[in-house]
Amino acid sequence: MQLGSIPRVHLGEFPTPLQELKNLSRELGGPRIFIKRDDMTGLGLGGNKLRKLEYALADAQAQGATAVITVGGPQSNHVRLTAAACNKLGLKSVLVIRGLLPEKPTGNLLIDHILGPSEIHYVGADGFPSKGELDRVADEKAEEIAETLRSQGEVPYFIPNGCRSIHGAMGYSSCVLEMVGQFRERQLAPTAVFSAVGTTSTYTGLILGAHLFTQDQLRVIGISVANPSETVRERAIRQLDEALSTFELGSSISPEAVVALDQYVGDGYAIPTPAMKEAVLLTAQTEGILLDPVYTGKTMAGLIDQVRQGAFSKEDIVTLLHTGGAPALFADTQSDTFIE
Numbered sequence: 406m407q408l409g410s411i412p413r414v415h416l417g418e419f420p421t422p423l424q425e426l427k428n429l430s431r432e433l434g435g436p437r438i439f440i441k442r443d444d445m446t447g448l449g450l451g452g453n454k455l456r457k458l459e460y461a462l463a464d465a466q467a468q469g470a471t472a473v474i475t476v477g478g479p480q481s482n483h484v485r486l487t488a489a490a491c492n493k494l495g496l497k498s499v500l501v502i503r504g505l506l507p508e509k510p511t512g513n514l515l516i517d518h519i520l521g522p523s524e525i526h527y528v529g530a531d532g533f534p535s536k537g538e539l540d541r542v543a544d545e546k547a548e549e550i551a552e553t554l555r556s557q558g559e560v561p562y563f564i565p566n567g568c569r570s571i572h573g574a575m576g577y578s579s580c581v582l583e584m585v586g587q588f589r590e591r592q593l594a595p596t597a598v599f600s601a602v603g604t605t606s607t608y609t610g611l612i613l614g615a616h617l618f619t620q621d622q623l624r625v626i627g628i629s630v631a632n633p634s635e636t637v638r639e640r641a642i643r644q645l646d647e648a649l650s651t652f653e654l655g656s657s658i659s660p661e662a663v664v665a666l667d668q669y670v671g672d673g674y675a676i677p678t679p680a681m682k683e684a685v686l687l688t689a690q691t692e693g694i695l696l697d698p699v700y701t702g703k704t705m706a707g708l709i710d711q712v713r714q715g716a717f718s719k720e721d722i723v724t725l726l727h728t729g730g731a732p733a734l735f736a737d738t739q740s741d742t743f744i745e
């Protein structure tokens with residue numbers, strides 16, 4: 406199966422800009438640093454999910470879906486962009502939020518309400534023993550909603566949090582092709598790209614793209630924002646196997662290409678770290694570019710630390726994939742993070 410022949414709907418503005426961060430590079434005294442602006446994909450305030458949703462929603466349309474159900478946390482960028490994309494395509498959207506409705510929704514959750522999905526459900530209560538338990542309750546709720554929709558004559562389509570990995574592999578392998586072309590126009594070849602790793606599929610797609618379009622010359626460095634490196638690696642290798650067999654590619658990807666660092670997570674998912682704060686402030690104050698506190702802030706913290714540790718030479722060309730998420734800066738909790 407050829408990547409170019411897979412059905413895709415138009416949601417985002419591509420190619421996204423590739424910009425050089427000269428001030429930041431000078432400040433760090435290391436390699437040339439670039440940023441791939443997937444926060445500027447446009448629709449619904451943009452972000453990495455649109456590249457995946459272009460494939461997921463084409464699949465939904467092919468299956469005759471009339472309503473899309475998805476799940477995520479109150480500050481989920483995925484949920485926001487799914488709601489925006491459904492509005493553009495004239496599909497109903499049903500959002501299952503893992504958490505309670507706060508008195509004043511802020512950040513992504515405020516935008517979810519402005520986008521006006523067909524339904525928003527909140528699942529959760531104080532005292533849920535674990536995130537795993539909350540995930541299970543949210544998935545059960547999504548199944549229950551799908552049943553109700555079917556009984557009303559709708560055709561529901563479920564998109565898991567972060568999209569199915571195969572849609573991520575499609576979206577982000579083509580992002581590598583786009584980015585490598587932009588470097589080629591400047592007569593440059595990128596050495597490494599840093600990407601946040603949440604549900605893993607952006608990272609998997611980048612590794613696949615680096616394999617297909619740079620013969621593994623581009624190193625993809627995943628910065629985990631939640632899970633231990635080993636969990637990320639296992640998931641990525643499984644997702645790569647699925648992608649290679651879906652695209653009927655005979656080749657294999659060396660496990661050495663799967664490099665995921667977990668030392669920038671700190672105390673856990675979405676919990677601020679001093680290095681994240683430094684990275685967000687430094688990028689904003691040297692370049693005027695806003696990262697987010699959950700994903701790209703920690704990823705830039707990883708990039709900065711690796712540069713400071715001397716992992717790259719002056720000849721290297723290092724890129725941060727800006728996967729979006731800045732609406733989370735407007736979540737009520739963030740002023741405590743950034744203002745002393």
Ligand SMILES: Cc1ncc(COP(=O)(O)O)c(C=O)c1O
Binds near residue numbers: 481567601604730731
């Ligand atoms: C802004 C942002 N960056 C990065 C990621 C990570 O992408 P993935 O879930 O494909 O690992 C996400 C979502 O999880 C996100 O919302």
